[in-house]
Amino acid sequence: MAECERFRESLSGRLDGALDPVQERSLDQHLAHCDACREEEAALRRLREFMGVQGRRIPTTPPGWDALEARLIRQPRRRFGPGLLKLAAAFVLGLCLGLLLRAPHPTGPETWAESGGSRSAGLPGLQAFLVGHSAQAADPEALASELGFELRAPAELPGGFRLKRAYRIRVGDLEAACLVYARGDQEMCLLQYPSGLPVSWPNEGLEDCRYGGMVCRRSVGREVELLQIEPEGVNLTVVARPGTLDPDHLVRQVTAN
């Protein structure tokens, strides 16, 4: 009986063709003189036939795509995820560049600023830039040593926001840390650059939108309008004066270049 027990797992393995030739021969030798194990093998084959054939026989019709598409458009994306973090990083950079662009510029009002991304032709009345960026979750302590600059990451901020996690963010050539603080279901990202300047970005005010077949995110504020869209895999983040964005035009400009 103890010998049989040794071979029972092999019986299951043989059903799946998982035994090597040595194991096969050894099992065959045992089965040649063991009625109980032969019966066990036959029973396992019957079970497999029953589950496999009957389990697949009733055609399974998955729920329709239309319902999923409706949910996809209706359902907000994660309240706070890498996409938003990238957006936040780009936004901060955009504000800085946007302020620079407000000053009189030698090339006129159609100038684009760019950082680590693609160049595009200018659009009238638009202050915008393309940003190549990525985000990666990290432990706050490990992140501090990786980035090589001192993080100011208190465990708790005024108002009861507590440190939850951190992300390493690349915006063009600039590396930054995003420290995520949470209070209840509210989250905010505290961005820190090598200069140590902290900039906060609350997790609100962004809405999902859709252009053509693409999902985008948009925020319209008093000072700037911000849009994130990824035509053909190009990360495109745009900051502009409110009401001046024409995403379709913008996408055509990017994909044409």
Next chain:
Amino acid sequence: MVAMPEPGDPSERRAIDRCRSGDIEGLRVLYERHSESVFRICLRILGDAARAEDEAHEVFLSAFRALPRFDGRSRLSTWLYRIAVNRCLNGLRDGARVVAHPPGASEPEAAGADSPEQRLAQREAADAVQDLLDALPESHRAILVLREIEELEYAEIAQVLGVPVGTVMSRLHRARRHARQLWESAAATGREERRG
């Protein structure tokens, strides 16, 4: 064996790239290709069609959000199955398990059978498979669905369940042994009921 595209299938790669750029038409391609298997896995683990439909949608919603982090080391189908199994097992552990289902209530409508009698026989057989799966512990149920119904290879099952290949073999052995006992016990009960 369920037909699946090769790992390097160009149309699937294009669909993944489209998803990564936020294009839901890319997700539609992936959905048309994988939703049947994903739904069947959810249905067999949960034993309830309505919940399985909901979970199958959630699998693709999760995948759409997470595809930028999909590293391509496994097949996309394996990755989707992993999401599906984890979601369904978590759902069961959250206490929402369907303990019993009325015959036929958990299944989509049978189709393709030649006569009402054949459809009824198929329905009863499918219900018997589901009853057997429902009676098994979650880990045994999941591995039997992946191997016996979806016919995944050991290495793929290992990736879906996040366990070593050797564990797949031993767990399958235990699951089959357990299922066999339950199946034979149910058959014996059925015989007694018919006599009575």
